[in-house]
Amino acid sequence: MKHLNTFRELRSFLLLWGSQTISSLGTAMTEYALTIWVYGETGRASSLTTLTLCIFLPTILFRFAAGTLADRWDKRRIMLCADLFAACGTGAILLLFQSGSLRIWMLYLINILLSFMNAFQAPAAFVATSLLVPQKHYTRASGLQGFSGAAVSILAPVLGSIFLTLGGLRLVLMLDLLSFAVAFLTLFCFIRIPAVPHAEEEKAESFWESCRSGFRYLREHRTILRITLFMTAINFLAKLGNDGMLAPFVLGRTGNNQQILGMVQSSVAIGLLIGSLIVTGMKPARDKVRVIYGTCALIFCGNLVQSLSMSPVVWCAAAIGSYIVAVIMNANLTVFLREQVPVALQGRVFSVRDTLQNGAIPLSLFLGGILADQVFAPLMASDTPLQALLAPLFGSDSGSGVALLVFLSGALGVTLSLVFFLRKHKDTP
Structure with missing residues:
Protein backbone atom coordinates (compact mmCIF):
# COMPACT_ATOMS: atom_id res chain seq x y z
CA MET A 1 0.00 0.00 0.00
CA LYS A 2 2.85 2.37 0.86
CA HIS A 3 4.48 1.84 -2.55
CA LEU A 4 1.12 2.31 -4.27
CA ASN A 5 0.60 5.64 -2.51
CA THR A 6 4.12 6.72 -3.47
CA PHE A 7 3.40 5.85 -7.11
CA ARG A 8 0.19 7.87 -7.04
CA GLU A 9 1.96 10.86 -5.54
CA LEU A 10 4.70 10.68 -8.18
CA ARG A 11 2.57 9.63 -11.16
CA SER A 12 2.88 12.87 -13.14
CA PHE A 13 6.58 13.19 -12.34
CA LEU A 14 7.23 9.58 -13.39
CA LEU A 15 5.49 10.18 -16.71
CA LEU A 16 7.55 13.31 -17.28
CA TRP A 17 10.77 11.63 -16.13
CA GLY A 18 10.24 8.54 -18.30
CA SER A 19 9.33 10.43 -21.47
CA GLN A 20 12.15 12.94 -21.03
CA THR A 21 14.60 10.07 -20.46
CA ILE A 22 13.56 8.54 -23.79
CA SER A 23 14.02 11.93 -25.46
CA SER A 24 17.43 12.40 -23.80
CA LEU A 25 18.53 8.99 -25.04
CA GLY A 26 17.55 9.90 -28.59
CA THR A 27 19.41 13.21 -28.33
CA ALA A 28 22.51 11.53 -26.88
CA MET A 29 22.55 8.96 -29.70
CA THR A 30 22.34 11.78 -32.24
CA GLU A 31 25.21 13.65 -30.56
CA TYR A 32 27.29 10.46 -30.65
CA ALA A 33 26.46 9.81 -34.31
CA LEU A 34 27.16 13.41 -35.32
CA THR A 35 30.50 13.31 -33.50
CA ILE A 36 31.52 10.32 -35.61
CA TRP A 37 30.19 11.95 -38.80
CA VAL A 38 31.97 15.26 -38.15
CA TYR A 39 35.30 13.59 -37.38
CA GLY A 40 34.91 11.40 -40.46
CA GLU A 41 34.32 14.48 -42.59
CA THR A 42 37.18 16.62 -41.24
CA GLY A 43 39.57 14.34 -39.35
CA ARG A 44 40.26 17.25 -36.98
CA ALA A 45 39.74 17.27 -33.22
CA SER A 46 39.17 21.03 -33.40
CA SER A 47 35.93 20.41 -35.29
CA LEU A 48 34.66 18.32 -32.38
CA THR A 49 35.66 20.89 -29.76
CA THR A 50 33.95 23.63 -31.78
CA LEU A 51 30.80 21.51 -31.99
CA THR A 52 30.92 20.97 -28.21
CA LEU A 53 31.39 24.71 -27.66
CA CYS A 54 28.34 25.45 -29.83
CA ILE A 55 26.29 23.08 -27.65
CA PHE A 56 27.63 24.34 -24.32
CA LEU A 57 28.35 28.07 -24.53
CA PRO A 58 24.97 29.58 -25.59
CA THR A 59 23.25 27.79 -22.69
CA ILE A 60 25.63 29.45 -20.23
CA LEU A 61 25.31 32.88 -21.84
CA PHE A 62 21.50 32.92 -22.01
CA ARG A 63 20.63 30.84 -18.92
CA PHE A 64 20.51 33.92 -16.68
CA ALA A 65 17.81 35.73 -18.68
CA ALA A 66 16.05 32.48 -19.59
CA GLY A 67 15.62 31.56 -15.93
CA THR A 68 13.79 34.83 -15.29
CA LEU A 69 11.44 34.21 -18.21
CA ALA A 70 10.93 30.62 -17.08
CA ASP A 71 9.63 31.95 -13.76
CA ARG A 72 7.22 34.31 -15.53
CA TRP A 73 5.95 31.99 -18.28
CA ASP A 74 4.02 28.74 -18.23
CA LYS A 75 6.48 25.89 -17.56
CA ARG A 76 4.60 23.33 -19.63
CA ARG A 77 4.45 25.59 -22.68
CA ILE A 78 8.17 26.34 -22.43
CA MET A 79 9.00 22.63 -22.34
CA LEU A 80 6.61 21.85 -25.21
CA CYS A 81 8.11 24.64 -27.34
CA ALA A 82 11.63 23.48 -26.52
CA ASP A 83 10.82 19.88 -27.50
CA LEU A 84 9.19 21.06 -30.73
CA PHE A 85 12.13 23.33 -31.55
CA ALA A 86 14.60 20.49 -30.89
CA ALA A 87 12.60 18.20 -33.16
CA CYS A 88 12.73 20.84 -35.90
CA GLY A 89 16.51 21.02 -35.50
CA THR A 90 16.90 17.26 -35.82
CA GLY A 91 14.48 17.26 -38.75
CA ALA A 92 16.52 19.95 -40.50
CA ILE A 93 19.71 17.90 -40.05
CA LEU A 94 17.93 14.83 -41.45
CA LEU A 95 16.67 16.69 -44.53
CA LEU A 96 20.08 18.25 -45.19
CA PHE A 97 21.79 14.89 -44.80
CA GLN A 98 19.30 13.15 -47.10
CA SER A 99 19.77 15.79 -49.78
CA GLY A 100 23.57 15.65 -49.49
CA SER A 101 23.70 19.31 -48.45
CA LEU A 102 24.78 18.90 -44.81
CA ARG A 103 27.90 20.89 -43.96
CA ILE A 104 29.85 21.29 -40.73
CA TRP A 105 28.98 24.98 -40.34
CA MET A 106 25.29 24.10 -40.57
CA LEU A 107 25.66 21.77 -37.59
CA TYR A 108 27.38 24.55 -35.66
CA LEU A 109 24.50 26.94 -36.36
CA ILE A 110 21.76 24.41 -35.55
CA ASN A 111 23.45 23.44 -32.29
CA ILE A 112 23.78 27.10 -31.27
CA LEU A 113 20.03 27.53 -31.75
CA LEU A 114 19.23 24.30 -29.87
CA SER A 115 21.54 25.31 -27.04
CA PHE A 116 19.71 28.63 -26.83
CA MET A 117 16.39 26.79 -26.39
CA ASN A 118 17.92 24.49 -23.79
CA ALA A 119 18.70 27.58 -21.72
CA PHE A 120 14.92 27.98 -21.35
CA GLN A 121 13.99 24.32 -21.01
CA ALA A 122 16.39 23.44 -18.19
CA PRO A 123 15.10 25.95 -15.59
CA ALA A 124 11.49 25.28 -16.62
CA ALA A 125 11.99 21.53 -16.15
CA PHE A 126 13.67 22.10 -12.79
CA VAL A 127 10.76 24.18 -11.48
CA ALA A 128 8.25 21.73 -12.98
CA THR A 129 9.83 18.93 -10.95
CA SER A 130 9.52 21.01 -7.78
CA LEU A 131 5.82 21.55 -8.54
CA LEU A 132 5.06 17.92 -9.41
CA VAL A 133 6.98 16.22 -6.59
CA PRO A 134 5.94 16.43 -2.91
CA GLN A 135 8.81 17.72 -0.77
CA LYS A 136 9.20 14.40 1.05
CA HIS A 137 10.06 12.74 -2.28
CA TYR A 138 12.66 15.29 -3.46
CA THR A 139 15.57 12.93 -2.70
CA ARG A 140 13.89 10.04 -4.52
CA ALA A 141 13.21 12.25 -7.54
CA SER A 142 16.85 13.39 -7.63
CA GLY A 143 17.95 9.77 -7.50
CA LEU A 144 15.70 8.83 -10.41
CA GLN A 145 16.98 11.75 -12.48
CA GLY A 146 20.56 10.76 -11.72
CA PHE A 147 19.77 7.16 -12.65
CA SER A 148 18.32 8.14 -16.01
CA GLY A 149 21.32 10.37 -16.74
CA ALA A 150 23.72 7.53 -15.97
CA ALA A 151 21.68 5.05 -18.00
CA VAL A 152 21.65 7.40 -20.99
CA SER A 153 25.43 7.90 -20.77
CA ILE A 154 25.90 4.11 -20.81
CA LEU A 155 23.32 3.22 -23.46
CA ALA A 156 23.79 6.08 -25.95
CA PRO A 157 27.22 5.01 -27.33
CA VAL A 158 26.19 1.35 -27.44
CA LEU A 159 22.83 1.89 -29.13
CA GLY A 160 24.25 4.67 -31.29
CA SER A 161 26.91 2.31 -32.64
CA ILE A 162 24.33 -0.42 -33.30
CA PHE A 163 21.91 1.86 -35.14
CA LEU A 164 24.73 3.49 -37.11
CA THR A 165 25.74 0.04 -38.29
CA LEU A 166 22.17 -0.95 -39.14
CA GLY A 167 20.95 2.20 -40.86
CA GLY A 168 23.58 4.92 -40.67
CA LEU A 169 23.05 8.51 -39.54
CA ARG A 170 19.60 8.58 -41.15
CA LEU A 171 18.24 5.87 -38.83
CA VAL A 172 19.68 7.54 -35.72
CA LEU A 173 18.10 10.88 -36.63
CA MET A 174 14.72 9.23 -37.30
CA LEU A 175 14.82 7.50 -33.90
CA ASP A 176 15.67 10.83 -32.30
CA LEU A 177 12.58 12.37 -33.91
CA LEU A 178 10.51 9.47 -32.58
CA SER A 179 11.86 10.06 -29.07
CA PHE A 180 10.92 13.76 -29.32
CA ALA A 181 7.39 12.73 -30.32
CA VAL A 182 7.10 10.50 -27.25
CA ALA A 183 8.21 13.32 -24.92
CA PHE A 184 6.03 15.95 -26.60
CA LEU A 185 2.83 13.86 -26.70
CA THR A 186 3.27 12.63 -23.12
CA LEU A 187 3.65 16.17 -21.82
CA PHE A 188 0.87 17.55 -24.02
CA CYS A 189 -1.72 14.83 -23.32
CA PHE A 190 -1.08 13.45 -19.85
CA ILE A 191 0.75 15.98 -17.65
CA ARG A 192 -0.63 19.10 -16.03
CA ILE A 193 1.90 21.19 -14.15
CA PRO A 194 0.43 23.19 -11.22
CA ALA A 195 0.65 26.96 -11.30
CA VAL A 196 3.45 28.61 -9.36
CA PRO A 197 2.23 30.32 -6.17
CA HIS A 198 2.41 34.15 -6.38
CA ALA A 199 3.37 33.98 -10.08
CA GLU A 200 1.02 36.85 -10.96
CA GLU A 201 2.69 39.08 -8.38
CA GLU A 202 6.08 38.32 -9.94
CA LYS A 203 4.84 39.34 -13.40
CA ALA A 204 4.20 42.85 -12.08
CA GLU A 205 7.97 43.34 -11.83
CA SER A 206 9.90 44.57 -14.83
CA PHE A 207 12.03 42.02 -16.65
CA TRP A 208 15.33 43.51 -15.49
CA GLU A 209 14.07 43.80 -11.93
Whole structure:
Protein backbone atom coordinates (compact mmCIF):
# COMPACT_ATOMS: atom_id res chain seq x y z
CA MET A 1 0.00 0.00 0.00
CA LYS A 2 2.85 2.37 0.86
CA HIS A 3 4.48 1.84 -2.55
CA LEU A 4 1.12 2.31 -4.27
CA ASN A 5 0.60 5.64 -2.51
CA THR A 6 4.12 6.72 -3.47
CA PHE A 7 3.40 5.85 -7.11
CA ARG A 8 0.19 7.87 -7.04
CA GLU A 9 1.96 10.86 -5.54
CA LEU A 10 4.70 10.68 -8.18
CA ARG A 11 2.57 9.63 -11.16
CA SER A 12 2.88 12.87 -13.14
CA PHE A 13 6.58 13.19 -12.34
CA LEU A 14 7.23 9.58 -13.39
CA LEU A 15 5.49 10.18 -16.71
CA LEU A 16 7.55 13.31 -17.28
CA TRP A 17 10.77 11.63 -16.13
CA GLY A 18 10.24 8.54 -18.30
CA SER A 19 9.33 10.43 -21.47
CA GLN A 20 12.15 12.94 -21.03
CA THR A 21 14.60 10.07 -20.46
CA ILE A 22 13.56 8.54 -23.79
CA SER A 23 14.02 11.93 -25.46
CA SER A 24 17.43 12.40 -23.80
CA LEU A 25 18.53 8.99 -25.04
CA GLY A 26 17.55 9.90 -28.59
CA THR A 27 19.41 13.21 -28.33
CA ALA A 28 22.51 11.53 -26.88
CA MET A 29 22.55 8.96 -29.70
CA THR A 30 22.34 11.78 -32.24
CA GLU A 31 25.21 13.65 -30.56
CA TYR A 32 27.29 10.46 -30.65
CA ALA A 33 26.46 9.81 -34.31
CA LEU A 34 27.16 13.41 -35.32
CA THR A 35 30.50 13.31 -33.50
CA ILE A 36 31.52 10.32 -35.61
CA TRP A 37 30.19 11.95 -38.80
CA VAL A 38 31.97 15.26 -38.15
CA TYR A 39 35.30 13.59 -37.38
CA GLY A 40 34.91 11.40 -40.46
CA GLU A 41 34.32 14.48 -42.59
CA THR A 42 37.18 16.62 -41.24
CA GLY A 43 39.57 14.34 -39.35
CA ARG A 44 40.26 17.25 -36.98
CA ALA A 45 39.74 17.27 -33.22
CA SER A 46 39.17 21.03 -33.40
CA SER A 47 35.93 20.41 -35.29
CA LEU A 48 34.66 18.32 -32.38
CA THR A 49 35.66 20.89 -29.76
CA THR A 50 33.95 23.63 -31.78
CA LEU A 51 30.80 21.51 -31.99
CA THR A 52 30.92 20.97 -28.21
CA LEU A 53 31.39 24.71 -27.66
CA CYS A 54 28.34 25.45 -29.83
CA ILE A 55 26.29 23.08 -27.65
CA PHE A 56 27.63 24.34 -24.32
CA LEU A 57 28.35 28.07 -24.53
CA PRO A 58 24.97 29.58 -25.59
CA THR A 59 23.25 27.79 -22.69
CA ILE A 60 25.63 29.45 -20.23
CA LEU A 61 25.31 32.88 -21.84
CA PHE A 62 21.50 32.92 -22.01
CA ARG A 63 20.63 30.84 -18.92
CA PHE A 64 20.51 33.92 -16.68
CA ALA A 65 17.81 35.73 -18.68
CA ALA A 66 16.05 32.48 -19.59
CA GLY A 67 15.62 31.56 -15.93
CA THR A 68 13.79 34.83 -15.29
CA LEU A 69 11.44 34.21 -18.21
CA ALA A 70 10.93 30.62 -17.08
CA ASP A 71 9.63 31.95 -13.76
CA ARG A 72 7.22 34.31 -15.53
CA TRP A 73 5.95 31.99 -18.28
CA ASP A 74 4.02 28.74 -18.23
CA LYS A 75 6.48 25.89 -17.56
CA ARG A 76 4.60 23.33 -19.63
CA ARG A 77 4.45 25.59 -22.68
CA ILE A 78 8.17 26.34 -22.43
CA MET A 79 9.00 22.63 -22.34
CA LEU A 80 6.61 21.85 -25.21
CA CYS A 81 8.11 24.64 -27.34
CA ALA A 82 11.63 23.48 -26.52
CA ASP A 83 10.82 19.88 -27.50
CA LEU A 84 9.19 21.06 -30.73
CA PHE A 85 12.13 23.33 -31.55
CA ALA A 86 14.60 20.49 -30.89
CA ALA A 87 12.60 18.20 -33.16
CA CYS A 88 12.73 20.84 -35.90
CA GLY A 89 16.51 21.02 -35.50
CA THR A 90 16.90 17.26 -35.82
CA GLY A 91 14.48 17.26 -38.75
CA ALA A 92 16.52 19.95 -40.50
CA ILE A 93 19.71 17.90 -40.05
CA LEU A 94 17.93 14.83 -41.45
CA LEU A 95 16.67 16.69 -44.53
CA LEU A 96 20.08 18.25 -45.19
CA PHE A 97 21.79 14.89 -44.80
CA GLN A 98 19.30 13.15 -47.10
CA SER A 99 19.77 15.79 -49.78
CA GLY A 100 23.57 15.65 -49.49
CA SER A 101 23.70 19.31 -48.45
CA LEU A 102 24.78 18.90 -44.81
CA ARG A 103 27.90 20.89 -43.96
CA ILE A 104 29.85 21.29 -40.73
CA TRP A 105 28.98 24.98 -40.34
CA MET A 106 25.29 24.10 -40.57
CA LEU A 107 25.66 21.77 -37.59
CA TYR A 108 27.38 24.55 -35.66
CA LEU A 109 24.50 26.94 -36.36
CA ILE A 110 21.76 24.41 -35.55
CA ASN A 111 23.45 23.44 -32.29
CA ILE A 112 23.78 27.10 -31.27
CA LEU A 113 20.03 27.53 -31.75
CA LEU A 114 19.23 24.30 -29.87
CA SER A 115 21.54 25.31 -27.04
CA PHE A 116 19.71 28.63 -26.83
CA MET A 117 16.39 26.79 -26.39
CA ASN A 118 17.92 24.49 -23.79
CA ALA A 119 18.70 27.58 -21.72
CA PHE A 120 14.92 27.98 -21.35
CA GLN A 121 13.99 24.32 -21.01
CA ALA A 122 16.39 23.44 -18.19
CA PRO A 123 15.10 25.95 -15.59
CA ALA A 124 11.49 25.28 -16.62
CA ALA A 125 11.99 21.53 -16.15
CA PHE A 126 13.67 22.10 -12.79
CA VAL A 127 10.76 24.18 -11.48
CA ALA A 128 8.25 21.73 -12.98
CA THR A 129 9.83 18.93 -10.95
CA SER A 130 9.52 21.01 -7.78
CA LEU A 131 5.82 21.55 -8.54
CA LEU A 132 5.06 17.92 -9.41
CA VAL A 133 6.98 16.22 -6.59
CA PRO A 134 5.94 16.43 -2.91
CA GLN A 135 8.81 17.72 -0.77
CA LYS A 136 9.20 14.40 1.05
CA HIS A 137 10.06 12.74 -2.28
CA TYR A 138 12.66 15.29 -3.46
CA THR A 139 15.57 12.93 -2.70
CA ARG A 140 13.89 10.04 -4.52
CA ALA A 141 13.21 12.25 -7.54
CA SER A 142 16.85 13.39 -7.63
CA GLY A 143 17.95 9.77 -7.50
CA LEU A 144 15.70 8.83 -10.41
CA GLN A 145 16.98 11.75 -12.48
CA GLY A 146 20.56 10.76 -11.72
CA PHE A 147 19.77 7.16 -12.65
CA SER A 148 18.32 8.14 -16.01
CA GLY A 149 21.32 10.37 -16.74
CA ALA A 150 23.72 7.53 -15.97
CA ALA A 151 21.68 5.05 -18.00
CA VAL A 152 21.65 7.40 -20.99
CA SER A 153 25.43 7.90 -20.77
CA ILE A 154 25.90 4.11 -20.81
CA LEU A 155 23.32 3.22 -23.46
CA ALA A 156 23.79 6.08 -25.95
CA PRO A 157 27.22 5.01 -27.33
CA VAL A 158 26.19 1.35 -27.44
CA LEU A 159 22.83 1.89 -29.13
CA GLY A 160 24.25 4.67 -31.29
CA SER A 161 26.91 2.31 -32.64
CA ILE A 162 24.33 -0.42 -33.30
CA PHE A 163 21.91 1.86 -35.14
CA LEU A 164 24.73 3.49 -37.11
CA THR A 165 25.74 0.04 -38.29
CA LEU A 166 22.17 -0.95 -39.14
CA GLY A 167 20.95 2.20 -40.86
CA GLY A 168 23.58 4.92 -40.67
CA LEU A 169 23.05 8.51 -39.54
CA ARG A 170 19.60 8.58 -41.15
CA LEU A 171 18.24 5.87 -38.83
CA VAL A 172 19.68 7.54 -35.72
CA LEU A 173 18.10 10.88 -36.63
CA MET A 174 14.72 9.23 -37.30
CA LEU A 175 14.82 7.50 -33.90
CA ASP A 176 15.67 10.83 -32.30
CA LEU A 177 12.58 12.37 -33.91
CA LEU A 178 10.51 9.47 -32.58
CA SER A 179 11.86 10.06 -29.07
CA PHE A 180 10.92 13.76 -29.32
CA ALA A 181 7.39 12.73 -30.32
CA VAL A 182 7.10 10.50 -27.25
CA ALA A 183 8.21 13.32 -24.92
CA PHE A 184 6.03 15.95 -26.60
CA LEU A 185 2.83 13.86 -26.70
CA THR A 186 3.27 12.63 -23.12
CA LEU A 187 3.65 16.17 -21.82
CA PHE A 188 0.87 17.55 -24.02
CA CYS A 189 -1.72 14.83 -23.32
CA PHE A 190 -1.08 13.45 -19.85
CA ILE A 191 0.75 15.98 -17.65
CA ARG A 192 -0.63 19.10 -16.03
CA ILE A 193 1.90 21.19 -14.15
CA PRO A 194 0.43 23.19 -11.22
CA ALA A 195 0.65 26.96 -11.30
CA VAL A 196 3.45 28.61 -9.36
CA PRO A 197 2.23 30.32 -6.17
CA HIS A 198 2.41 34.15 -6.38
CA ALA A 199 3.37 33.98 -10.08
CA GLU A 200 1.02 36.85 -10.96
CA GLU A 201 2.69 39.08 -8.38
CA GLU A 202 6.08 38.32 -9.94
CA LYS A 203 4.84 39.34 -13.40
CA ALA A 204 4.20 42.85 -12.08
CA GLU A 205 7.97 43.34 -11.83
CA SER A 206 9.90 44.57 -14.83
CA PHE A 207 12.03 42.02 -16.65
CA TRP A 208 15.33 43.51 -15.49
CA GLU A 209 14.07 43.80 -11.93
CA SER A 210 13.19 40.11 -12.04
CA CYS A 211 16.66 39.33 -13.39
CA ARG A 212 18.28 41.24 -10.56
CA SER A 213 16.10 39.48 -8.00
CA GLY A 214 17.95 36.22 -8.65
CA PHE A 215 21.25 37.85 -7.72
CA ARG A 216 19.61 39.69 -4.85
CA TYR A 217 18.22 36.46 -3.41
CA LEU A 218 21.65 34.86 -3.39
CA ARG A 219 23.22 37.95 -1.83
CA GLU A 220 20.61 38.01 0.94
CA HIS A 221 20.82 34.28 1.70
CA ARG A 222 24.41 33.74 2.69
CA THR A 223 24.37 29.96 3.07
CA ILE A 224 23.09 29.45 -0.48
CA LEU A 225 25.57 32.03 -1.82
CA ARG A 226 28.40 30.33 0.06
CA ILE A 227 27.48 26.92 -1.36
CA THR A 228 27.21 28.38 -4.87
CA LEU A 229 30.66 29.97 -4.71
CA PHE A 230 32.04 26.80 -3.16
CA MET A 231 30.65 24.69 -6.02
CA THR A 232 32.05 27.17 -8.55
CA ALA A 233 35.53 26.54 -7.13
CA ILE A 234 34.89 22.78 -6.95
CA ASN A 235 33.80 22.64 -10.60
CA PHE A 236 36.86 24.63 -11.61
CA LEU A 237 39.21 22.24 -9.76
CA ALA A 238 37.36 19.15 -11.00
CA LYS A 239 37.66 20.18 -14.66
CA LEU A 240 41.26 21.24 -14.08
CA GLY A 241 41.92 17.75 -12.70
CA ASN A 242 40.60 14.29 -13.38
CA ASP A 243 37.11 15.23 -14.52
CA GLY A 244 38.53 17.25 -17.38
CA MET A 245 41.85 15.44 -17.89
CA LEU A 246 40.76 11.80 -17.63
CA ALA A 247 41.51 10.89 -21.25
CA PRO A 248 45.05 12.37 -21.43
CA PHE A 249 45.79 10.94 -17.97
CA VAL A 250 44.85 7.36 -18.89
CA LEU A 251 46.20 7.46 -22.45
CA GLY A 252 49.48 8.98 -21.28
CA ARG A 253 49.88 6.39 -18.53
CA THR A 254 49.05 3.42 -20.79
CA GLY A 255 50.77 4.33 -24.04
CA ASN A 256 47.55 5.38 -25.79
CA ASN A 257 45.59 2.25 -24.80
CA GLN A 258 42.02 3.12 -25.77
CA GLN A 259 40.61 -0.11 -24.31
CA ILE A 260 41.76 0.85 -20.82
CA LEU A 261 40.37 4.35 -21.31
CA GLY A 262 37.03 2.77 -22.22
CA MET A 263 37.15 0.67 -19.04
CA VAL A 264 37.76 3.71 -16.84
CA GLN A 265 35.04 5.73 -18.58
CA SER A 266 32.64 2.81 -18.14
CA SER A 267 33.56 2.77 -14.45
CA VAL A 268 32.48 6.40 -14.22
CA ALA A 269 29.07 5.48 -15.65
CA ILE A 270 28.80 2.47 -13.31
CA GLY A 271 29.52 4.73 -10.34
CA LEU A 272 26.82 7.15 -11.45
CA LEU A 273 24.35 4.29 -11.86
CA ILE A 274 25.07 2.74 -8.45
CA GLY A 275 25.02 6.13 -6.75
CA SER A 276 21.64 6.94 -8.29
CA LEU A 277 20.18 3.65 -7.05
CA ILE A 278 21.50 4.37 -3.55
CA VAL A 279 20.05 7.88 -3.53
CA THR A 280 16.66 6.67 -4.77
CA GLY A 281 16.26 4.49 -1.67
CA MET A 282 17.96 6.64 0.96
CA LYS A 283 16.31 8.96 3.49
CA PRO A 284 17.02 12.70 3.26
CA ALA A 285 20.06 13.76 5.28
CA ARG A 286 19.43 16.02 8.26
CA ASP A 287 22.46 18.25 7.69
CA LYS A 288 22.61 18.47 3.92
CA VAL A 289 25.15 21.31 3.89
CA ARG A 290 27.72 19.28 5.80
CA VAL A 291 27.03 16.27 3.56
CA ILE A 292 27.75 18.43 0.49
CA TYR A 293 31.12 19.56 1.84
CA GLY A 294 32.09 16.12 3.16
CA THR A 295 31.24 14.25 -0.03
CA CYS A 296 33.23 16.75 -2.10
CA ALA A 297 36.28 15.97 0.05
CA LEU A 298 35.76 12.24 -0.60
CA ILE A 299 35.44 12.82 -4.36
CA PHE A 300 38.81 14.56 -4.50
CA CYS A 301 40.34 11.82 -2.33
CA GLY A 302 39.47 9.46 -5.18
CA ASN A 303 41.33 11.76 -7.57
CA LEU A 304 44.40 11.63 -5.31
CA VAL A 305 44.31 7.84 -5.35
CA GLN A 306 44.09 7.77 -9.15
CA SER A 307 46.93 10.24 -9.63
CA LEU A 308 49.32 8.25 -7.41
CA SER A 309 48.57 4.85 -8.97
CA MET A 310 49.78 3.15 -12.15
CA SER A 311 47.14 0.40 -11.99
CA PRO A 312 44.03 0.49 -14.23
CA VAL A 313 42.19 -1.58 -11.61
CA VAL A 314 42.79 1.14 -9.02
CA TRP A 315 41.72 3.82 -11.51
CA CYS A 316 38.45 1.99 -12.15
CA ALA A 317 37.77 1.38 -8.45
CA ALA A 318 38.51 5.01 -7.58
CA ALA A 319 36.28 6.22 -10.42
CA ILE A 320 33.37 4.08 -9.24
CA GLY A 321 33.76 5.25 -5.65
CA SER A 322 34.19 8.92 -6.56
CA TYR A 323 31.12 9.04 -8.78
CA ILE A 324 28.94 7.16 -6.30
CA VAL A 325 29.78 9.88 -3.80
CA ALA A 326 29.31 12.58 -6.47
CA VAL A 327 25.71 11.48 -7.04
CA ILE A 328 25.02 11.62 -3.29
CA MET A 329 26.55 15.10 -3.15
CA ASN A 330 24.53 16.36 -6.10
CA ALA A 331 21.28 14.92 -4.73
CA ASN A 332 21.74 16.64 -1.38
CA LEU A 333 22.65 19.91 -3.11
CA THR A 334 19.57 19.76 -5.33
CA VAL A 335 17.20 18.83 -2.50
CA PHE A 336 18.61 21.53 -0.21
CA LEU A 337 18.04 24.22 -2.83
CA ARG A 338 14.56 22.96 -3.71
CA GLU A 339 13.62 23.13 -0.03
CA GLN A 340 15.11 26.56 0.63
CA VAL A 341 14.31 28.57 -2.52
CA PRO A 342 10.65 29.55 -3.08
CA VAL A 343 9.19 27.89 -6.18
CA ALA A 344 8.29 31.29 -7.65
CA LEU A 345 12.00 32.23 -7.64
CA GLN A 346 13.60 28.90 -8.50
CA GLY A 347 13.99 29.51 -12.23
CA ARG A 348 16.00 32.71 -11.92
CA VAL A 349 17.89 31.72 -8.74
CA PHE A 350 18.97 28.38 -10.17
CA SER A 351 19.90 30.03 -13.47
CA VAL A 352 22.14 32.50 -11.64
CA ARG A 353 23.61 29.58 -9.71
CA ASP A 354 24.23 27.56 -12.88
CA THR A 355 25.79 30.56 -14.62
CA LEU A 356 28.22 31.05 -11.74
CA GLN A 357 28.99 27.35 -11.27
CA ASN A 358 29.46 26.53 -14.95
CA GLY A 359 30.92 29.81 -16.15
CA ALA A 360 34.41 28.89 -14.96
CA ILE A 361 34.42 25.49 -16.68
CA PRO A 362 35.60 26.69 -20.16
CA LEU A 363 38.46 28.61 -18.50
CA SER A 364 39.34 25.56 -16.41
CA LEU A 365 39.46 23.27 -19.45
CA PHE A 366 41.59 25.81 -21.32
CA LEU A 367 44.03 26.21 -18.42
CA GLY A 368 44.15 22.47 -17.84
CA GLY A 369 45.47 21.84 -21.33
CA ILE A 370 48.05 24.63 -21.08
CA LEU A 371 49.28 23.57 -17.62
CA ALA A 372 49.49 19.91 -18.59
CA ASP A 373 51.30 20.45 -21.91
CA GLN A 374 53.46 23.50 -21.21
CA VAL A 375 54.18 23.38 -17.47
CA PHE A 376 53.89 19.97 -15.83
CA ALA A 377 54.82 17.70 -18.77
CA PRO A 378 58.11 19.61 -19.40
CA LEU A 379 58.78 19.60 -15.65
CA MET A 380 58.41 15.82 -15.36
CA ALA A 381 60.57 15.33 -18.47
CA SER A 382 63.35 17.59 -17.20
CA ASP A 383 66.52 16.67 -15.33
CA THR A 384 66.04 18.81 -12.23
CA PRO A 385 66.06 18.18 -8.46
CA LEU A 386 62.29 18.81 -8.33
CA GLN A 387 61.68 16.20 -11.03
CA ALA A 388 63.85 13.72 -9.15
CA LEU A 389 61.76 14.36 -6.03
CA LEU A 390 58.43 13.93 -7.84
CA ALA A 391 59.31 11.03 -10.16
CA PRO A 392 58.96 8.29 -7.49
CA LEU A 393 55.38 9.45 -6.91
CA PHE A 394 54.22 10.25 -10.43
CA GLY A 395 56.68 8.45 -12.71
CA SER A 396 58.37 9.90 -15.75
CA ASP A 397 56.15 8.67 -18.58
CA SER A 398 54.14 10.88 -20.92
CA GLY A 399 51.24 10.93 -18.45
CA SER A 400 53.24 11.96 -15.40
CA GLY A 401 52.68 15.68 -15.96
CA VAL A 402 48.90 15.19 -16.13
CA ALA A 403 49.10 12.97 -13.03
CA LEU A 404 50.83 15.79 -11.14
CA LEU A 405 48.15 18.25 -12.26
CA VAL A 406 45.40 15.84 -11.15
CA PHE A 407 47.12 15.40 -7.78
CA LEU A 408 47.45 19.14 -7.17
CA SER A 409 43.85 19.87 -8.12
CA GLY A 410 42.74 16.96 -5.93
CA ALA A 411 44.77 18.20 -2.97
CA LEU A 412 43.30 21.69 -3.35
CA GLY A 413 39.81 20.19 -3.62
CA VAL A 414 40.22 18.13 -0.45
CA THR A 415 41.63 21.12 1.44
CA LEU A 416 38.87 23.49 0.33
CA SER A 417 36.14 20.94 1.12
CA LEU A 418 37.51 20.25 4.61
CA VAL A 419 37.78 23.97 5.37
CA PHE A 420 34.08 24.41 4.60
CA PHE A 421 33.15 21.12 6.30
CA LEU A 422 34.83 22.06 9.58
CA ARG A 423 33.55 25.62 9.87
CA LYS A 424 30.29 26.29 11.70
CA HIS A 425 27.21 26.69 9.57
CA LYS A 426 23.44 26.47 9.66
CA ASP A 427 21.38 24.20 7.37
CA THR A 428 19.19 27.18 6.51
CA PRO A 429 19.40 30.00 3.97
